[in-house]
Amino acid sequence: MELDNIDRRILSALLEDGRASVETVAKKVGLSPTPIRRRIKQLENEGVIKGYSANIDQALCGLSLTLHVSINLKSLDQFIRGDFEKRIKSMPEVQRCHLVTGSSAYFVVLKLKDINYYNHYLRTVIAQLPGVSGITTQVVIDTIKDKIEIQ
The missing domain is CATH 3.30.70.920 (Lrp/AsnC effector binding domain/regulation of amino acid metabolism (RAM) domain)
Incomplete structure (x- = not known):
């Protein structure tokens, strides 16, 4: 899978806050929630996003x-x-x-x-x-x- 600039911005937003809602990520990226949701699902399906976890001290x-x-x-x-x-x-x-x-x-x-x-x-x-x-x-x-x- 080739990552474009939007995918990278989505990943950056999720790295900053893995619990961010699709709406919050959409605002940061500058797109509506529907394409963001679709892209996140594709990133998950392709294995780019392997999971979500807590960052603990x-x-x-x-x-x-x-x-x-x-x-x-x-x-x-x-x-x-x-x-x-x-x-x-x-x-x-x-x-x-x-x-x-x-x-x-x-x-x-x-x-x-x-x-x-x-x-x-x-x-x-x-x-x-x-x-x-x-x-x-x-x-x-x-x-x-x-x-x-x-x-």
């Missing part, structure tokens, strides 16, 4: 520590990767996991309650994942920008 939910973890595997064999990926997908502490280029195989974003919990989690969970041969961790001190924008 994770620190207020007890998850104040963000960690960026680079993980190497002994081999990138499809069976080792498959087992690793299956397990990492099931871990609620893992917010994102990317297969990347460079010195590591995977880049993982974790949200945890504190560094003591991470110390335990590192030894008992991450280091025990199948095929793991190396782990490098960076602790996020401050988040400068955490926003998705469409241009």
